[in-house]
Amino acid sequence: MKRRFLLKAAATLPFAFAGVTTAAPLRRRVRPGDPLWPSAAAWGDLKRSVGGRLVRLDAPFAGCAAGADAPSCAAALARLKNGFEMGDQPNFTHTSGWLDAWSSQPSAYAVAARTPADVVAAVNFARTHDLRLVVKGGGHSYQGTSDAPDSLLVWTRHMNDVRLEPAFVARNCGTAPQPAVTVGAGAMWIDAYDAVTTRAGRYVQGGGCTTVGVAGLVQSGGFGSFSKRYGTAAAGLLEAEVVTADGQVRIANACTNADLFWALKGGGGGSVGIVTRLTLRTRELPATFGAVFCKVRAADDAAFRALVGKLVEFYARDLFNPHWGEQIGIHGDNTVDVSMVFQDLDEAAASRTWAPLLDWLRAHPGYSFEKPFQVLALPARHMWDAAFFREHAPGFMVADPRPGAPAHHVIWKGDTDQEGWFIHGYKSAWLPAGLLDPTRQAGLADALFQASRHWSVGLHFNKGLAGAPQADIDAARATATNPAVLDAFALAIIAGGDGPRFPGMPGGAVDTVRGRARAQAIGRAMDALLAVAPRAGAYVSESDYFQADWQDAFWGANYPRLAQVKRKYDPDGLFFVRHGVGSEAWSEDGFTRNA
Template identity: 30%
Template sequence: MAYGMLVAGLLSLAVAASSQNVAQRVSSNSVSGMPLFPSETLQLTDEALSRLAKDQRAWFEFGSNGSVSAARSLWPSENIWELFDWVLGTGSLIKTVPLATVCYPSEPDYDSAKCEEITDNWTNSYLHAADPASIMWPLFEGRTCLPTNQNVTADCTLGGYSSYAVNVSHVAQIQLAVNFARLANLRLVVKNTGHDFSGKSTGAGALGIWTHNLKEMEYYENYRGSGYQGPALKMGAGVQAFDVYAKARELGLTAIGGEGKTVGVAGGYVLGGGHSPMSSIYGLAADQVLALEVVLANGRFVTVTEETDPDLFWALCGGGGGTYGVVTSVISRLRPKVGVTLSKFSFATSPNVSADTFWAGIRSYMQRFPTYADAGTYAYFWVLPTGPGAFEFLMNPFFGVNHTLDEFNALVKPWFDDLKALGIPFTPNSTYFPDFYDAWAAGFPLETVASSTMLTGSRLFPRANWEDESKFNATFAALRSTITAGHPLLAFNMKVDLPEGSPENSANPAWRKTLMHAITSTTWNTTTPNAEIKQIMDTFTYDTLGQWRATCPDAGAYMSESDVLEPNFEQAFYGSNYDRLYKLKQRYDPTGLFYAVTAVGSENWQVKSLDGLPDQNGRLCRI
């Protein structure tokens, strides 16, 4: 009681001293060769900490060996949370309220009109990206507060969403959050947009760091560093694909980012590798990185380049988000302006097109994957089951980078001739765009997200499966079997070589051998019992995806678009890099402050979910 009164008194004094500041403006100079953003020059320093009273400072001190105080085993009191809010800048600490609380009559903010609005937009990725805690896949939060138009009596609980989130506007807030979480022994999560297929940016009882509003960008025409000289863009952690692509168009250049419009380019996307419509020419987004600004687990802010810290630079470029620190900005290469021929079309079974004929058309396409990838193109396509023995193919789109319309037509003519010879009707809609941005904006659909009745899984199919006829036959048979069994196929044809001049990084080595990144899924009903859902998941993981793994057991999967239950995830997501990544994890984050499901070191922890499913609605415990 006495201690609580002391803290309350100190807080009152601190709040009254409005001139007191716990952040300090520092020089913008950076060893990266590009100045720090204004948001990065406002930092927590030892001098700034010294301005706090001793009892206050004890909650925010920098780490030395990352040890957790045994005295901090209890949840912080309300007074401590108020202190934390004050040092952040009052109003920056957000107490999480799930988006769909407005749909529940038992909640104080119940509002049927707002509920209808949330329900109508629930599958729109912009909605979840703009919320400090919501994620794109509520299955991994625990499905505790879903929108509903029904007259419900159930409560809307917080579930696996973080309890609080820091709305970051400058680096000092990240440092304060990291130190507070470490010293208070809180679970810590980092969210930019929440796109990750496994829910890595959520966790029950966690303190969230929300980097979504770090939107600064700065162009350098002639950047020099990391063995590179040329145009580069520094972008804050909150910059999204639509932001960076528009900026590159303004500059008359091309940026490397995801195909999805709302993906956070400088967040978990680039840290996990990041494939792109430009991958067949320039590799992964991680291959473009020249420098990163990062807050480490000890709370210190550092600039990481290949020269200053080659080990950490290697690990951050592809080793996974939410693992080694909180990235505040990334400097990446920009590429020359490119023209693109974009093509969309479809075909399907019908009274005149049998299933075997349909699959002959698919086989003719897939056989040409090496040719198309080597030509620098990128294809995003679906093969969908539409009924017993009925299927549809959607090319959505074929992205012919550096191809004029005539060059594109010449490239695809052998396949199109096969389709015509098979009697498969299709009408390609092909258009040439002189700029990447316009082709991307016209070509790729806005992501549909927020399903709570679906589990996805993926595989990176290697070129070797095309170079050996028996392996190709096995691959094609496995895919056809999967789709015939009722599972959809969403796939990308591309190659992902390390570009000349880019340093080696920790991206999954399977990427360097791949010709197809394929994704499928399984579903259940909203009324399916949890035990049955778990059985469906296990069958999908081990049987459905097991067919895929059998065709290329030494390959892997893309960690950001994968099955959260992937067996031996260390090999599947990180390959031969895992042992080195794990050792670096122990060096930079010895207590495991940064935990994320299937991230490096996550095998040392366990979440005991309340529903028995692989979600984050449960206590995180060290194994």
């Protein structure tokens, strides 16, 4: 971080009150076994105040100490095959850990909140007893922020109602009514999509993975498959209900607590309050959604280098617009894997768009298709329609198989591989649209080729807003998300890991030598790419645990303002998220205040 930026940010941190006398700040949060840890009677009082919804947590694989055949161990292992069931457990997270960084370990207790009053009770209890507080809705955090040992968890999974709002007006705002949807903090995106798109025929900007929580994604900025057309989920937030550190339930919108509202739009979850309800703008649906798939192999390095250059040229000329999103993977085995989506085009129009590249491939020797070029389109209303996919394309979605599970609870098959995964390395960088200028395309292509010699590179075009409609870029500009996204044509993601490695899990031993070698290769790949984008920001939800200068990387020029909001609404730092706003004041685990 530049010294000037550090000084500017430091001036707004929660503990920087020049000339103001305040009470001595909390120095250390308490843990089990400490003399000040709440007594059994105190925990009992909390349990009664939340209607019995206080749960003492054990590690998910604690039962495996008796053997892998023990019923509780077998049940825990079975849950790894179903992300919906994992999410229904307060002691599970969708990521099991990160090598040399963190390992999933449950909180000591969880309040299974069903009402804002439950959240208020948990917040007041944590503040009164100096406890480490954690918030979990979806539980997808790669950074390990969905649980923490020795903490109190506010678990919002059961606050999952979804209500359509045909004519919503934010409180105390005199704006014209507009269509919206109100969702509880524990709702997943599939719940929102089912209500808004499948049943009501409208669109709400959300995330690509259907089991991700609505509240967490919005607070982190929020990109989905069609963000190149509809902007970010954070920009679609119209109003939020949030419990702040003083135990107050506040409404935040453009007219009431506007500073808090702004911070909730991309400032990171769990740093300034606990969201209990959100209202999001809905939009008209396009006629169609669709997808394009293929995988091309080059015969040698020279042919692959030429292919990468042609892809850059093709994207800049034909795909750099609101119609196209999702990703192209550039791999070290000299293959390119295309998994892109489109909106408001039919199959014929999508095929015509790709014809120039296909013609080039067929006209040049040294290229073969490992997966044939395929275009699929469907009426947009069926994009998340479980019944439609069961009938017409049964291999694309996987349903929650449990008896009595909601019929709409489905996840894209490609996302099931991430359930419980253990990360070796994960890096992201927003690539500026200037790299698509004809004079710079060769440099970008060379950087992508060089990066692929170390590790695969994924170009997520929907996670850069350059090329989107101006109105949606302007809406994102009014959020706390790093302004770098406004001028980025894609988010480059370079990552790798293993299957689940939960502590105590049979077969869950971590191969540290292999993992560290892979992490180093991922780092070298990103270094090669950053040679052409040296000041690229990173997406807070999909970024390096060890990110240097994280304040600047995650929020850029917005960080000092975020720190001011943190100081106003959480002056004592009750809400802690590692590498979250104001976390400089605390140790890495959030238990000890820094001197």
